[in-house]
Amino acid sequence: MELKEKLVSSFLAFENKGNIDLDSTVHAIRLNAIHNFETAGFPTKKDEEWKYTSLNPLLKNDYSLFPNAEKSVGFKNVEAYLINDIESYTLIFVDGVFNSFLSETTHEDCDVCVLSSALARPKYKMVVDNYLNKIANKNNSLAELNTAFVKEGAFINIPKNTIVSKPIQIINFSTGSEKEVLLQPRNLVVVGENSHVQIIERHQNLSKNTTLTNSVTEIFVHKRAIVDYYKIQNDTNESSLIDSTFISQKQQSVATVNTFSFGGKITRNNLEFYHEGENITSNLNGISILNEKQHVDNHTLVDHKSPNCESHELYKGIYADKSVGVFNGKVIVRQAAQKTNAFQQNNSILIDDGATINSKPQLEIFADDVKCSHGCTIGQLDESALFYMQSRGIPVKEAKALLLYAFGNDVVEKIKIPQLKSLISKLIAKKLNVQLGFEL
């Protein structure tokens, strides 16, 4: 049976089986979403937005949609994937099910808990009604698919004037309890006025079995709030990730999303920013370092609707072996959005001949008093710099790695959590397969 049919036909079973309350709003949202998905189906390469990424290799698998009871996972198994040397709230999901033993949640100053309980509790009905599925792109059939099966994920609700003392880690593990598994986590983040939160998200496969994750995150950033969001994508070559993140910003807010893609078979990041007020700043940073047959597609959209806003976009890529990198950055400046500053940059280096980069930096501008630019370069390491380093006794391999490391450093420098910065540096060094010879 085709995956699409399988998903559609299992929808009823999913709704009936649901041990969560069939809240009428959520039910209506799901029903509508499954209809949309059924009409649209999976995107194909004929779809302009999917021109460079084919989902076909992923769709032929016979995924288990509702993995059976969680395989026991101890702290030992997952320790390596957590940032342990800092205090943090952690939300750990194993095969799509919340693991309370490994997690650390809170309801004290703010709510850091799971979506299923928020859906079930009347206390949060207002929040759910106001925010759930409000900004997820209805034309994105994969996001609709996720919405149809919305059930579990992180629920982060920060009230006004709260600075969350610790970063929040959201980690989705898959244990390979089934041969092929499809996970659909759904995160909802609401950040109140003047509040500040840092979130780290990671998806990790603990086995050699196939995993496809179709994740959707909605983030609402209220007036003057600050959100820093980090995505670490360093999964196994059997794992694929389709991540859709939708961010709605109110006036004077600052939202930053940093994406670090070092692994996974096919990774697709849909990142969409919608501006709903003046003086908003949006930052999008990304670094992709790929080898073997890895494929990463960064698809971004910044929709400037109001005046005096800014967006800064910086994506760097290093592609080796037969890897494929895709960058599609779209900036829309609507007629009302005068005095917009929108900058977009995409720099890539191809290391091997089999590697491919497809870059499409796109501007759509309807306002005249704006400063918008995009730049895109594809090139190699500077020969003379390489020669200079060799003349100073640095072996060519290290010299190359140093230069590549420096190339990506712009993005690494933007990380505001020191422990995370050092983790990313280590991941980069590992990925470049070199001892940099200095402590990162």
Next chain:
Amino acid sequence: MGKFTEDDLKKELETKEYEYGFYTDIESDKFPIGLNEDVVIAISKKKNEPAWMTEWRLDAFRIWKEMTEPEWANVRYEKPSFQDISYYSAPIQKPKLNSLDEVDPELLKTFEKLGISIGEQKRLSNVAMDIVIDSVSVATTFKKTLNERGIIFCPISEAIQEHPELVKKYLGSIVPKTDNFYAALNSAVFSDGSFCYIPKGVTCPMELSTYFRINEGGTGQFERTLLIADEGSYVSYLEGCTAPARDENQLHAAVVELIALDDAEIKYSTVQNWFPGDKEGKGGVYNFVTKRGLCEKNAKISWTQVETGSAITWKYPSCILKGDNSVGEFYSIAVTNNFQQADTGTKMIHLGNNTKSTIISKGISAGHSHNSYRGLVQISPRANNARNFSQCDSLLMGDKCGAHTFPYIEVKNKSAQIEHEATTSKIGEDQLFYCNQRGINTEKAIALIVNGFGKEVLNKLPMEFAVEAQKLLEISLEGSVG
């Protein structure tokens, strides 16, 4: 000092009618509307074409029937009904013309209005012109001079008769019948166009030029241009257009094929000023053009275009850089005003080693218009040391227009070096203020600034066109600032 305010300027520009909008009363030999195999055969017969050509057209027609109109371009318009168009219209012709005196005086007047009197052109600018009015060439000049060097420059209908071996070999080799909807349509019904062959090692002594015009209301014009530069030759080709004001939309689907063999160089310049529609966006020409060139070893193709006209423009002059060390260049200024929509750009396909390409695109949008740059730079896995530089700048005038960029960059070779940059801005108030303060009125100041903005492209135009192009920019601009 004259009180010429922005509002005055806006008013003046809005009321400014299309200068070249007139209609020449020439008796036309016109086909009934509609398109089917019989019409295709009839066109072919009309031109006394050999059987292989008729077959070629029919083949294209059959392919076209299976195709659907492309919708990916960033333009919105009412699709033309292809059955409501007459596919052939030629001025009733006197037998072969040898001198200008024989040309219909009405026709000569038309040229005069356009400011391109043939006689003057002949004497002053040393330009040989193959003038096309509604699909059929009526006057060809300078043929003799060209003949002496072995250069063939004639209407393509004549080339089919007299040089079938060249036409057979190259026609459709760069833009195949199956290429796209409009190319297929053109292949089936093309009425006329220019054919040019420059022999080995010959540098064409003059700029070759044609003027395409759409004259008869309701007729689409489908020209076909084929230009072959043999090894080591050089040619500079100019193409310029104006069209009379018409209420119904006119369809124009041309195909241009350039072939630059080893060491050859082709410079192809276009000034396009077809009727853009009135200020409500009514009327105007639909311009769906397929232009493509092939570069062999060490060859160079350079496209330069100034696009100010047409209601809808859909045009991507492209270079296939097949040979090693070949060079492709694209310089473009596209101006849209009122309700014009342009989706234009280029494709640079790098196949050979050490190939280089440069793209400079300047878009200026005013009024309610939309101007899109859509370009592809593709480096194939075998193209070592390929180099590309792209720059697309947009200038917005007023807050009702749009400027869009859709660059596609696809690189499959590690030694490639690609740079792409794009900016969007408006005319700076300080720039305007400075000009005003020096006694230059706002209208002139805008023209000055816009000319400066487009300088890099205007510089690439041959002398004869540069002046005309600057004038065109001034005419077609609406300087609603701020």
